[in-house]
Amino acid sequence: MTRTEPAQALADAARRALRAPSILNTQPWRWRVHADELELFADRSRQLGSIDPSGRMLTLSCGSALHHARVALSATGYDVAVERFPDPDDDDLLARIRVVGQHEPPEHATETLEAMRRRHTDRRPFAATVPVPEPALAAMTRAAEQEEARLHRIPPDQVPSLAAAVETAAAAEARMAAYQEDLREWTHRPRAAGDGVTAEAVTAHMGLPVRLRDFSGEETLLDPGFGTDRFAEFLVLATASDTRYDWLRAGEATSAVWLAATAAGLVGSVMSEVIEVPDARALVRRLLPAPGHPQLVFRVGVDMQPPPYPKSARRPPSDVIEMA
Numbered sequence: 001m002t003r004t005e006p007a008q009a010l011a012d013a014a015r016r017a018l019r020a021p022s023i024l025n026t027q028p029w030r031w032r033v034h035a036d037e038l039e040l041f042a043d044r045s046r047q048l049g050s051i052d053p054s055g056r057m058l059t060l061s062c063g064s065a066l067h068h069a070r071v072a073l074s075a076t077g078y079d080v081a082v083e084r085f086p087d088p089d090d091d092d093l094l095a096r097i098r099v100v101g102q103h104e105p106p107e108h109a110t111e112t113l114e115a116m117r118r119r120h121t122d123r124r125p126f127a128a129t130v131p132v133p134e135p136a137l138a139a140m141t142r143a144a145e146q147e148e149a150r151l152h153r154i155p156p157d158q159v160p161s162l163a164a165a166v167e168t169a170a171a172a173e174a175r176m177a178a179y180q181e182d183l184r185e186w187t188h189r190p191r192a193a194g195d196g197v198t199a200e201a202v203t204a205h206m207g208l209p210v211r212l213r214d215f216s217g218e219e220t221l222l223d224p225g226f227g228t229d230r231f232a233e234f235l236v237l238a239t240a241s242d243t244r245y246d247w248l249r250a251g252e253a254t255s256a257v258w259l260a261a262t263a264a265g266l267v268g269s270v271m272s273e274v275i276e277v278p279d280a281r282a283l284v285r286r287l288l289p290a291p292g293h294p295q296l297v298f299r300v301g302v303d304m305q306p307p308p309y310p311k312s313a314r315r316p317p318s319d320v321i322e323m324a
Helices: 006-019 056-075 109-118 134-145 156-174 177-186 244-263 278-285
Strands: 029-033 037-042 078-084 093-102 150-153 233-239 266-271 293-302 321-323
Touching: 006 029, 006 037, 006 056, 006 093, 006 109, 006 321, 029 056, 037 056, 056 078, 056 093, 056 109, 056 244, 056 293, 078 244, 109 244, 134 150, 134 233, 134 244, 156 177, 156 278, 233 244, 244 266, 244 293, 278 293
Parallel strands: 029 321
Antiparallel strands: 029 037, 037 093, 078 093, 150 233, 233 293, 266 293
């Protein structure tokens, strides 16, 4: 792999970070590229006021983009230093990535970048016959720990408790007019909008052991295929504290865990509704084997659905990346 100049590598990393996951695919970030550093900003115009008044999910989403950029720079041979929340007078400046050295691109660099390209949200039910391999779960756990987070597998006998938390969240959000308005705004958007949950990525509401957020509305285009979620694994991502720093790091862990899952041949989706509703989050906290603060729930399984799965829409780089 040919190494590019630092400014070009930083711009390329920002472009690759456009593929990062975000709450309702709002992509609530902006990048500013300098000669030897890259700045990440929160885009408050994309914050979901109804379910994210504190900005937890916005910050977590930006953390995912931050990790994507870090991975891209490492894969192309650059050592970086990351300063999180570098300016106490600018709450929207979440991180600054500075090039500090070079190294030979690692042997797995191509595979890592390919995992970033292939990673996607899959809300279809997972295969009923193939469990998630233990080595894959171990790799995801290590990935979270490297980002100062913990990943807790919910054992089968506690899955009904998670399902109860999800039902609590769904019932609460069904009563929130502002949430219903946000959901309408960010779902079934035309692909040309470059964001949100498009109709082609939505399946009909299905009866699964743990219900998924219902995006279906009046139109669904994606065939749910086969599967029952019998062997779905549910994993709680948690942090020791619950500050904005923890939210950002949880986002970085989200990216790391998801890339590890993709590299292991898994697909998945995240369940943020059980974090958005305080009563539901309290129920999830009780499932943790040690004190901690749940930040997200992963649902993962073996990828056995027929391809292709439509990729989420993405904003054009010119809307998100500024060259200083």
